[in-house]
Amino acid sequence: KAGVTQTPRYLIKTRGQQVTLSCSPISGHRSVSWYQQTPGQGLQFLFEYFSETQRNKGNFPGRFSGRQFSNSRSEMNVSTLELGDSALYLCASSLDGADPYEQYFGPGTRLTVT
Amino acid sequence: AQKITQTQPGMFVQEKEAVTLDCTYDTSDQSYGLFWYKQPSSGEMIFLIYQGSYDEQNATEGRYSLNFQKARKSANLVISASQLGDSAMYFCAMRGVQGAQKLVFGQGTRLTINP
Numbered sequence: 023k024a025g026v027t028q029t030p031r032y033l034i035k036t037r038g039q040q041v042t043l044s045c046s047p048i049s050g051h052r053s054v055s056w057y058q059q060t061p062g063q064g065l066q067f068l069f070e071y072f073s074e075t076q077r078n079k080g081n082f083p084g085r086f087s088g089r090q091f092s093n094s095r096s097e098m099n100v101s102t103l104e105l106g107d108s109a110l111y112l113c114a115s116s117l118d119g120a121d122p123y124e125q126y127f128g129p130g131t132r133l134t135v136t
Numbered sequence: 137a138q139k140i141t142q143t144q145p146g147m148f149v150q151e152k153e154a155v156t157l158d159c160t161y162d163t164s165d166q167s168y169g170l171f172w173y174k175q176p177s178s179g180e181m182i183f184l185i186y187q188g189s190y191d192e193q194n195a196t197e198g199r200y201s202l203n204f205q206k207a208r209k210s211a212n213l214v215i216s217a218s219q220l221g222d223s224a225m226y227f228c229a230m231r232g233v234q235g236a237q238k239l240v241f242g243q244g245t246r247l248t249i250n251p
Contacts, residue, residue, distance in 0.1 A: 055237045065227065065241035078238045110179055116237055125237060127173075127181035 026115050026128035034134045040101040043131045047094050047115030054096040059110040108135045138163045140228050140242035148248045157213040157245050159228030168232050170211040175225040223249045
């Protein structure tokens with residue numbers, strides 16, 4: 023079956039703009055998690071959505087938000103972009119409640135803020 | 137709070153040698169899971185191996201094994217017979233409460249396999 027897909031793969035935005043990233047989980051998976059990866063901070067958990075509800079949230083400002091649709095696809099939005107938001111954004115999907123290691127990552131969206 | 141520490145920023149190993157990547161963790165949870173992921177330059181995180189906190193045997197997956205020492209809170213990854221394709225970033229991660237999908241990652245180790 024198809025893996026986790028993320029669009030777009032690359033994005034260049036200007037400081038102050040907003041951006042929306044998309045994640046399509048593996049078919050049947052209901053949990054989608056988002057992570058930010060930067061050279062300085064490493065991999066940090068942003069939030070997790072399960073059945074259209076945010077279930078977990080990391081320590082990020084309110085400029086970072088997300089949502090999940092009824093088909094489990096998820097979007098994350100960053101408003102008022104800052105230079106420090108330049109990062110690789112990874113999405114992971116899971117069936118939830120099945121094998122504990124069943125969390126599959128997508129290829130990521132590389133966001134550059136200028 | 138959970139914390140993962142990987143003390144080796146980079147490692148250089150000759151092809152076909154075994155390599156051990158270090159990982160120590162800290163948590164107050166009684167039940168937790170430990171993971172290792174590989175991240176090639178393409179960026180995608182590839183799951184390698186998992187160890188549950190109540191698993192008595194060390195996990196193995198092909199050339200990968202996890203040396204789990206619970207009392208020392210360490211979960212080192214051992215790669216046997218390294219290959220050029222093993223060159224990548226390696227991340228140790230943990231997950232706490234069962235059912236919660238949040239992973240806490242270490243800073244990673246960049247492994248380079250020399251021919």
